Amino acid sequence: MATKNKKMKMMTLDQMKDKDIGKVGTPERDKYEFDLRMEVLGDMIKSVRKERKLTQEQLGELIGVQKSQISKLERNTKNVTIETILKVFRALKANVRFSVEMNESEFKVA
Amino acid sequence: MATKNKKMKMMTLDQMKDKDIGKVGTPERDKYEFDLRMEVLGDMIKSVRKERKLTQEQLGELIGVQKSQISKLERNTKNVTIETILKVFRALKANVRFSVEMNESEFKVA
DNA sequence: CCAAAAGTTTCTATATAATTCAACTTTTTT
DNA sequence: AAAAAAGTTGAATTATATAGAAACTTTTGG
Numbered sequence: 001m002a003t004k005n006k007k008m009k010m011m012t013l014d015q016m017k018d019k020d021i022g023k024v025g026t027p028e029r030d031k032y033e034f035d036l037r038m039e040v041l042g043d044m045i046k047s048v049r050k051e052r053k054l055t056q057e058q059l060g061e062l063i064g065v066q067k068s069q070i071s072k073l074e075r076n077t078k079n080v081t082i083e084t085i086l087k088v089f090r091a092l093k094a095n096v097r098f099s100v101e102m103n104e105s106e107f108k109v110a
Numbered sequence: 111m112a113t114k115n116k117k118m119k120m121m122t123l124d125q126m127k128d129k130d131i132g133k134v135g136t137p138e139r140d141k142y143e144f145d146l147r148m149e150v151l152g153d154m155i156k157s158v159r160k161e162r163k164l165t166q167e168q169l170g171e172l173i174g175v176q177k178s179q180i181s182k183l184e185r186n187t188k189n190v191t192i193e194t195i196l197k198v199f200r201a202l203k204a205n206v207r208f209s210v211e212m213n214e215s216e217f218k219v220a
Numbered sequence: 221c222c223a224a225a226a227g228t229t230t231c232t233a234t235a236t237a238a239t240t241c242a243a244c245t246t247t248t249t250t
Numbered sequence: 251a252a253a254a255a256a257g258t259t260g261a262a263t264t265a266t267a268t269a270g271a272a273a274c275t276t277t278t279g280g
Contacts, residue, residue, distance in 0.1 A: 048212060055256060057255090057256075067256080068240070068242095068258075069238070069239060072258085072259090078237095079192060079193045080192055081189045081267075082189060084237080086147075086148075092212070095210070096211075097143065097146055097208070098206070098207070098209075099143040099208075100143075100154055100199060100204050101141045101204060101205040102158060102205070166227060166228095175269065177227070178227085178269085178271080180227090181227055183268095189266080191236090191267070191268085194267080194268075
């Protein structure tokens with residue numbers, strides 16, 4: 001099994017921001033792109049919230065939920081509904097976009 | 111209120127495929143990008159399923175659910191979990207990706 | 221036009237996501 | 251090093267997404 005604790009995940013995200021995305025201020029810096037995997041979703045929320053300089057409590061107020069709920073969304077993220085994702089990122093003034101990519105070759109009808 | 115029935119939504123999608131995305135066979139044709147909005151999610155599933163020439167029943171078999179469930183995902187899409195989205199598109203051999211975009215200017219801390 | 225196939229709907233059950241509250245732990249500030 | 255602020259956790263509750271079955275409607279092909 002690969003190293004998989006929370007610290008490690010956060011590190012990876014932070015490294016990404018600095019190394020892959022570019023310096024703060026550049027337009028590139030303000031667009032993050034991740035694969036949609038539930039394991040990182042929580043980190044995405046946390047990362048954007050931090051960028052916005054908000055506490056969990058403040059973000060909670062924007063949405064109308066308790067800070068404990070935000071905490072759970074940021075950590076326990078096993079499965080979440082789209083509505084929740086949208087609600088959170090809307091409050092963070094972040095656009096969420098969703099792409100579906102299909103390559104002909106990959107599909108063989110049985 | 112804008113015209114908002116199902117027929118219209120499907121039309122829009124189909125038009126998109128032909129006009130905006132390009133001819134079948136080109137690599138561009140096989141990548142769709144949407145804002146993450148729940149209203150279109152069902153249409154996305156339907157659209158990709160059709161592309162794969164599958165019936166709801168066949169798609170259901172791939173995933174392990176009844177055709178009625180697929181129907182619901184395609185129409186009633188009010189809210190869905192990420193897991194479900196991934197499950198469906200994985201069965202359709204489509205890559206799903208998810209990006210978060212934030213522009214500095216849009217956010218004013220109150 | 222009829223039959224078969226495909227898709228939809230309703231009813232119902234079950235699992236689990238969303239949420240709160242309060243106590244607790246960790247981090248930050250002074 | 252205390253106090254305050256921020257974040258986490260667990261238990262309990264509520265809301266709702268997932269799902270199947272069966273009856274129904276619409277579409278398609280002969």
